[in-house]
Amino acid sequence: MEKIHSDTERDDYKPLKKFVASPARPPKRETHGVIGTIRKRFFNSIGNSLLTCIALAVLFYLGKWIVNWAVIDAVFVADTRRQCFDTSPDGACWAGVISWFNGLIYGRFPVQEQWRVNLGVVIGIVWLLPLLSKRIPLRGAILLSWVALFPFVGAYLFLGGRFGQELGLFHGIMTCAAFGYLLLIYLNLIKALIGSKTIAVAGLHLLFVPFLEKRLSRRVVAISSMLVWGGLSAIAALFLSSFDLPLVPIERWGGLFLTFIIAGFSITMAIPVGVILALGRRSKLRVIHWLSLGVIEIVRSVPLITVLFMAVTLLPIFMPSDVEFNKLSQVLVAVCIFAGAYMAENIRGGLQAIPKGQFEAATTLGFGYWQTMFLIVLPQALRMMIPNIMTSFISLLKDTTLVSIIGLFDIMLMARNIANDKDWVGMHTEPLVLIAILFFVLCFSMSQYSLNLEKRIKVDR
Amino acid sequence: MIQSTAAKKLQGEVPNVYPSIPDDTSVALGSPHSFFRFMNNDSSRGVVIQVLVLALFLFGMWYLFSNAANNLDRLSMTFGFDFLQVTSGFNISWSIIPYDSSMTYWRVFLVGVLNTLVLSAFVIVIGTLLGTVVGILRLSQNPLISQIARGYVEVVRNVPLLIQVIFWFTVVFSTLPAPRKSYSLADVFFLNNRGFYIPTVDLSISWWWITLALGVCGASLWGVVKWAKRSQRQSGKRPVGVYAALLLWSAVVLSLIAFLSQWMSWNVPVLKGFNFREGAFLPASFGAAFVAMTVYRSAAIAETVRAGMQSIDRGQHEAAFTIGFSRFQSLRLILIPQAVRAIIPPMTNSWLAATKDSSLAVAIGFPELVSVFMQTSINQTGRALEIIAMVMGFYIVISFVISYLLNKYNDHVQYKVR
Numbered sequence: 011m012e013k014i015h016s017d018t019e020r021d022d023y024k025p026l027k028k029f030v031a032s033p034a035r036p037p038k039r040e041t042h043g044v045i046g047t048i049r050k051r052f053f054n055s056i057g058n059s060l061l062t063c064i065a066l067a068v069l070f071y072l073g074k075w076i077v078n079w080a081v082i083d084a085v086f087v088a089d090t091r092r093q094c095f096d097t098s099p100d101g102a103c104w105a106g107v108i109s110w111f112n113g114l115i116y117g118r119f120p121v122q123e124q125w126r127v128n129l130g131v132v133i134g135i136v137w138l139l140p141l142l143s144k145r146i147p148l149r150g151a152i153l154l155s156w157v158a159l160f161p162f163v164g165a166y167l168f169l170g171g172r173f174g175q176e177l178g179l180f181h182g183i184m185t186c187a188a189f190g191y192l193l194l195i196y197l198n199l200i201k202a203l204i205g206s207k208t209i210a211v212a213g214l215h216l217l218f219v220p221f222l223e224k225r226l227s228r229r230v231v232a233i234s235s236m237l238v239w240g241g242l243s244a245i246a247a248l249f250l251s252s253f254d255l256p257l258v259p260i261e262r263w264g265g266l267f268l269t270f271i272i273a274g275f276s277i278t279m280a281i282p283v284g285v286i287l288a289l290g291r292r293s294k295l296r297v298i299h300w301l302s303l304g305v306i307e308i309v310r311s312v313p314l315i316t317v318l319f320m321a322v323t324l325l326p327i328f329m330p331s332d333v334e335f336n337k338l339s340q341v342l343v344a345v346c347i348f349a350g351a352y353m354a355e356n357i358r359g360g361l362q363a364i365p366k367g368q369f370e371a372a373t374t375l376g377f378g379y380w381q382t383m384f385l386i387v388l389p390q391a392l393r394m395m396i397p398n399i400m401t402s403f404i405s406l407l408k409d410t411t412l413v414s415i416i417g418l419f420d421i422m423l424m425a426r427n428i429a430n431d432k433d434w435v436g437m438h439t440e441p442l443v444l445i446a447i448l449f450f451v452l453c454f455s456m457s458q459y460s461l462n463l464e465k466r467i468k469v470d471r
Numbered sequence: 472m473i474q475s476t477a478a479k480k481l482q483g484e485v486p487n488v489y490p491s492i493p494d495d496t497s498v499a500l501g502s503p504h505s506f507f508r509f510m511n512n513d514s515s516r517g518v519v520i521q522v523l524v525l526a527l528f529l530f531g532m533w534y535l536f537s538n539a540a541n542n543l544d545r546l547s548m549t550f551g552f553d554f555l556q557v558t559s560g561f562n563i564s565w566s567i568i569p570y571d572s573s574m575t576y577w578r579v580f581l582v583g584v585l586n587t588l589v590l591s592a593f594v595i596v597i598g599t600l601l602g603t604v605v606g607i608l609r610l611s612q613n614p615l616i617s618q619i620a621r622g623y624v625e626v627v628r629n630v631p632l633l634i635q636v637i638f639w640f641t642v643v644f645s646t647l648p649a650p651r652k653s654y655s656l657a658d659v660f661f662l663n664n665r666g667f668y669i670p671t672v673d674l675s676i677s678w679w680w681i682t683l684a685l686g687v688c689g690a691s692l693w694g695v696v697k698w699a700k701r702s703q704r705q706s707g708k709r710p711v712g713v714y715a716a717l718l719l720w721s722a723v724v725l726s727l728i729a730f731l732s733q734w735m736s737w738n739v740p741v742l743k744g745f746n747f748r749e750g751a752f753l754p755a756s757f758g759a760a761f762v763a764m765t766v767y768r769s770a771a772i773a774e775t776v777r778a779g780m781q782s783i784d785r786g787q788h789e790a791a792f793t794i795g796f797s798r799f800q801s802l803r804l805i806l807i808p809q810a811v812r813a814i815i816p817p818m819t820n821s822w823l824a825a826t827k828d829s830s831l832a833v834a835i836g837f838p839e840l841v842s843v844f845m846q847t848s849i850n851q852t853g854r855a856l857e858i859i860a861m862v863m864g865f866y867i868v869i870s871f872v873i874s875y876l877l878n879k880y881n882d883h884v885q886y887k888v889r
Contacts, residue, residue: 051613058613065615297521301528311870312863313827319845320863323855327542328535408631415633415834422633429641438641446630446638453629 090433106434117264130167159188170255190243264419272410276345283350288357309351317344356398360391400460563838565754583840591829594764602772609777627770640759640835666754668740676734756837779814819877
């Protein structure tokens, strides 16, 4: 330290010569314009030129080979794999995939009942449509109602059976309530479109309004819309009990449909489970902290496939002998815990990024623990972690293919099964390529959307 | 706490007009009922909640294990690890330690563990190298190269690993020619639809001699490099003697090999009947799992490396360029050493994921831990509880070891902050 100071105060210190800038040289011609840019970027050295040429050659031959295999030499119409070979031995045999397409989408769901799957998907989407409009208040309540009630509708449509009998009375009541709620949302929308300017949609909060609200007029509105909900549910019940849907056992579910059920369920359950585990891990109460930490760390350090095996082999041992399981519910439990543990780490990252001032401000306002967490901290933490959460969702979607290893007929196992069909023996490549493309499109668009969201959040902050 | 310290601060500066707030808020609230007073106190309520949760947890555990005991009783099964001493009676297609069906389940466990470790070690090493290269290519000035690298990463990352593993196995490795028509390299290496055959070395003396020779070679090379580095640091020039030393070193190594070769004999695979004998063999399932997992891991690592490189300040690139470093020099001497700090933590996760992902090889029948122990052995013995505990225990130990070691290394490379 001392030396540096003495250096600057040398005796022979002379001031620098006055700096005179020489006139700027014009830019080199060869780095400008189209040709210049190409030369600068692609051919600026021998190594780079070589690399460019090799890359172009590889791209050309790879592209040519792929186009030849997948389009030009491919066979789209044939009855068996033999016919494909006879027509064109070097091309893809898409005919097999086309004839199995229904199986890839619906698994072994009976063909004449497949409209129920389509209807279920359409209802699920229609339920969520109001979320697209920014003018609708309480969109969170609609999302919550979807999470809470749509599974009953889905189970009713996909499983079928006589209404309120095979699936139980409680399930029947919930299905009616769900249909009633969906009708209520749309009635409200229509009413608002006709009448007043603001669109008021009934949320699940209506359940609590009569008990919390002191103003009579509001209470009347809330109670009346609950009555309307009840009435609509009764109409739905009358309608639904007027016919029977044939029972489709869970073993016949499969294909993309099953993949989406598992992925959708685990994605929706991952956040609540993750929030509970993350809050537990950050808790000051030792027991809760250590329990959550143990669950998170153990689940995160073992592969998903071992968790799935555990669910399939150990759940029947650990449960009373009279409880009956199907493979799907065991898998859903396993995937839920697995996804929750990973989500907990994401959410914990978000919680740690919340400045201490937010907690203190909440305490100052007199908020308790739950109010602080749910009204102040978690909304910010979740928002901040949206990109990471999306990444988790993508890997969850990819991981659902693992259920094929324990014998659920998801799209992966359906695709592998085509090779066992006597007409299409040994056809592995085409189905695998098809589902690879499908997953690529889904995951890539999700990741691009999450990048987009990330940029928007950055702008917002 | 906050309130009391604030109150103390206030006391020093202004006359204390506020009544001091006692720490125990329940006294201030003055709840008439002692139970409410008890529950309004943070610490006592915490104790109650913890006791309740612990009781619930213990009850849940008791419930699960009593069910398990009942069910095991009903099926007249017992709990215990004595089955590990029982002869397994089934074959395993490939193992790096000697194994046959007359060996015990403990041996089966070891075979599975070692196969898993070998597969994940190969994937981690090659995947990291490939991923680093792709990550650097991703940052290339040449848009063609960087876009090809980007396309590779996006395609590989967005297709599930299981699909890739099965693709490589069924589409690539299973469609290789049969043993009689296998591809061969100099009639020593053979590749066919059963796997990859390589020659091995037989020794008539103890392996310890080879280990000793390798140790001597490694230590002397390390000494030469260390000396060259030190004198370069002191004088600023690479000593000319280093080339002479390296030449001498390689002469010594060559003569050592020549000396030892009188006890060595090559064991080249030869086709006998329908299959190859002699030599060593890597099954096609290993090849497929290795290629698929390496490619998948390299894409993840490429993204890690790219993010790490981009986290370095642009001034570092420019400074390296200014003092006349070539691109390779600036990467090796300036950029990579700094990027390592940002890369290590996500790289740890990536390596852990590689170890866990190796379990997917079960889908193509590669005999790793999940396949030989969790599938075959559970089917044979029915000891689901014990076997699953052992497998999970292994994975938990492995991930703790890897993260411990890399945390140590991470502490070593991070900036030393006083």
